[in-house]
Amino acid sequence: MNLCPFCSIVQGEDAAIREIARDDSVVVFFPTEPAVLGHCMVVPRRHAEHFSELTTEEISRVMSAAQAMVESLKEACQPEGINIIQSNGEAASQSVPHVHVHVLPRWNEDRIGEIWPPESNYSGEDKDRVLAKLRANTVLPSPTVDAEDKRQHLSFAQDTITRMAQSSSSAKSWLLPVATATYGYAFTQSSVAVAVLGIVATVIFGILDIGYLRTERKYRDLYERIATGDRGVPPYSLNYKTPGDTCKSSLLEHCSVxxxxxxxxxxxxxxxTGIVAFATSL
Structure with a gap:
C-alpha cells in the first residue's frame, strides 16, 4: 500500500496532482494525463483494490462524490455528455490497484471516441447461458430494515441454531442406550449380528449429528451476516446458502465438522467399542 500512487495523493504527498476537493471519505483530482479537459477521478481515502471490497458506506460516499462532480462539470465545462467509468482488473484497463471512478465530460468528436463496439455477434444461446448464471448468483441489496425487524430476524435465526444444538444433543442421548444394549449383548452372547447392528447405529447417529452441527454452523454464519447488516440477506430470510455454495464446499464443510x-x-x-465387540464375537 505504501507504493500505491493514489494513497500518496490521499496523504497529500504528490505535489504534481491538481486536487479538486476532499472530505473525510474521498479525494477528487485531475489525473496527470487527462483523457479530456475536465477529466476527474474520485478515490476513497481507504486503500481497496476492487470495488467489491468497499463497504456500503464507502460506495455511497464515492458515488455521491461522482454525482457531485457531474453537476460541477455541467456548470464548468458545458459538456454534451458525461461518462462515469469504474474499472476492476487489468483486463478492464485498471492500471492502479486502488478503487477509482472516472468522471469524464464528453463532446462529439472528442479524442476519446467510441467506447463500445458498434455491434456484437453473440448467439442467443450464449446470452441465455450467461443470463441463467447471473440470475442464479445475483442478489440485489435489500431495503434498510428497522431495529425491531432486525431483532426479530436475529431471533428467528437464533431459534434455529438452538434447535440444531438440541437435535445434536438428542442424537448423542439416543445413541447411548442403543450402543450400550447392542454392544453389551454382543459381548455377553458373542453375537456378531448385534455387534454389527451397534456399529451401524453409531454411524447413522454420527451422520445425523454431523448434519445437525453443520447446519448449526451455517445458521451461526447467517446470524452474523444479519447482525452486521449484510444486504445480501433478504428481510426475515432463513436461507443460509450463499452464491459460493457448491456440492464440493458442502462436502468439505461436513468433513470439517x-x-x-x-x-x-x-x-x-x-x-x-463396536469393532472390539465384533472381533470378540468372532
Whole structure:
C-alpha cells in the first residue's frame, strides 16, 4: 500500500496532482494525463483494490462524490455528455490497484471516441447461458430494515441454531442406550449380528449429528451476516446458502465438522467399542 500512487495523493504527498476537493471519505483530482479537459477521478481515502471490497458506506460516499462532480462539470465545462467509468482488473484497463471512478465530460468528436463496439455477434444461446448464471448468483441489496425487524430476524435465526444444538444433543442421548444394549449383548452372547447392528447405529447417529452441527454452523454464519447488516440477506430470510455454495464446499464443510471435538472423540469411542465387540464375537 505504501507504493500505491493514489494513497500518496490521499496523504497529500504528490505535489504534481491538481486536487479538486476532499472530505473525510474521498479525494477528487485531475489525473496527470487527462483523457479530456475536465477529466476527474474520485478515490476513497481507504486503500481497496476492487470495488467489491468497499463497504456500503464507502460506495455511497464515492458515488455521491461522482454525482457531485457531474453537476460541477455541467456548470464548468458545458459538456454534451458525461461518462462515469469504474474499472476492476487489468483486463478492464485498471492500471492502479486502488478503487477509482472516472468522471469524464464528453463532446462529439472528442479524442476519446467510441467506447463500445458498434455491434456484437453473440448467439442467443450464449446470452441465455450467461443470463441463467447471473440470475442464479445475483442478489440485489435489500431495503434498510428497522431495529425491531432486525431483532426479530436475529431471533428467528437464533431459534434455529438452538434447535440444531438440541437435535445434536438428542442424537448423542439416543445413541447411548442403543450402543450400550447392542454392544453389551454382543459381548455377553458373542453375537456378531448385534455387534454389527451397534456399529451401524453409531454411524447413522454420527451422520445425523454431523448434519445437525453443520447446519448449526451455517445458521451461526447467517446470524452474523444479519447482525452486521449484510444486504445480501433478504428481510426475515432463513436461507443460509450463499452464491459460493457448491456440492464440493458442502462436502468439505461436513468433513470439517467430523473433526470437531463434539463429534470425533464421542463417536470414535463407540466405533472402537463396536469393532472390539465384533472381533470378540468372532
Amino acid at each position: 467430523m473433526t470437531a471435538w463434539a463429534i470425533w472423540p464421542f463417536y470414535s469411542a463407540f466405533l472402537v
